[in-house]
Amino acid sequence: MELLDGKKTSNDIKEEIAQKVIELKNQGKKTPHLAAVIVGENGASLTYVNAKVKACEKVGFESTLIKLPTSVTEDELLAKITELNTNEDIDGFIVQLPLPDHIDEHKVTLAIDPMKDVDGFHPENLGRMMLNLPCFLPATPAGILELLDRYNIETSGKDCVVIGRSHIVGSPMSVLMARNTKIGNCTVTLTHSRTQNLKEITKRADIVIVALGKSEFLTADMVKEGVVVVDVGITRVKDESKKSGFKLLGDVKFDEVAAKSSYITPVPGGVGPMTIASLMLNTLQAIDMK
Ligand code: NAD
Numbered sequence: 001m002e003l004l005d006g007k008k009t010s011n012d013i014k015e016e017i018a019q020k021v022i023e024l025k026n027q028g029k030k031t032p033h034l035a036a037v038i039v040g041e042n043g044a045s046l047t048y049v050n051a052k053v054k055a056c057e058k059v060g061f062e063s064t065l066i067k068l069p070t071s072v073t074e075d076e077l078l079a080k081i082t083e084l085n086t087n088e089d090i091d092g093f094i095v096q097l098p099l100p101d102h103i104d105e106h107k108v109t110l111a112i113d114p115m116k117d118v119d120g121f122h123p124e125n126l127g128r129m130m131l132n133l134p135c136f137l138p139a140t141p142a143g144i145l146e147l148l149d150r151y152n153i154e155t156s157g158k159d160c161v162v163i164g165r166s167h168i169v170g171s172p173m174s175v176l177m178a179r180n181t182k183i184g185n186c187t188v189t190l191t192h193s194r195t196q197n198l199k200e201i202t203k204r205a206d207i208v209i210v211a212l213g214k215s216e217f218l219t220a221d222m223v224k225e226g227v228v229v230v231d232v233g234i235t236r237v238k239d240e241s242k243k244s245g246f247k248l249l250g251d252v253k254f255d256e257v258a259a260k261s262s263y264i265t266p267v268p269g270g271v272g273p274m275t276i277a278s279l280m281l282n283t284l285q286a287i288d289m290k
Helices: 006-026 043-059 074-086 105-111 123-130 139-150 170-178 198-203 254-258 271-289
Strands: 033-039 062-068 092-095 159-163 187-191 207-210 227-231 235-238 246-249 261-264
Touching: 006 043, 006 139, 006 271, 033 043, 033 074, 033 271, 043 062, 043 271, 062 074, 074 092, 074 105, 092 271, 123 170, 139 170, 139 227, 139 271, 159 170, 159 198, 170 187, 170 207, 187 198, 227 254, 254 261
Parallel strands: 033 062, 033 092, 159 187, 159 207, 207 227, 227 261
Antiparallel strands: 235 246
């Protein structure tokens, strides 16, 4: 078994980006600028956003963190988005999800200028993805493609099962793994909460991508020997022995599944850091697209 080390790979990517930023500066060009909007005090969301801002600093990007209270109205948030859309200095921005119940996530996603949509959630970017046209790919699936690519995982003709059909991970992931691209060309099965006989389906898979948000869901009896496993899940579980008071668990029962796998991502240190790396790559791409 070999680890698909997202932490190391994302550090390699960050070094490459940092070099690119120096080149841009030397050419007298603009420093890439990523903004992140967060609404409310959700602990996990704050952690993710802070990690994104810190990563920007590390590669030499400019970053802006906009914290809005839970009480912010939908109109106020939409006005902030318009401001970011028109601010020439901001190359790309994200609105951290989830949002409070009184705000319509779809309205927010639709309000973001597709040319600044570095999370790749806008329908225009998702549509262009379907057609294999230049676009911002959704950050988490794009990070997974990059990780598989850098480990030279053969995907062409393979049987790939994706568990979970969310708009931000599972659904776009299934499209990307089926596209006629270097990392792609799989025969993909997209599974979800209504799927019957999931174990029979996953047992046939050469590649399993798990994104359902149920800790340690995928067990050794659900996979075949030599499988490639990508674990997207992140669940916080109480752990008094940790300073933070919790530990992070993935959607895969790691030890037993790792024993049968050829390659597997750990949690933490797998897909999470790759999501952040993709966000940075998308922000660089935003500059090129200008
Ligand atoms: P979601 O809650 O939007 O969707 C979950 C999906 O899982 C649904 O499509 C549902 O049909 C499916 N599902 C639920 N129970 C199932 C079952 N028993 N069998 C098969 N499918 C089932 O989830 P999401 O936003 O895609 O997130 C999934 C997980 O990935 C979460 O733990 C989230 O925190 C994590 N996540 C991690 C990153 C990262 O960067 N590492 C990014 C995004 C999400």
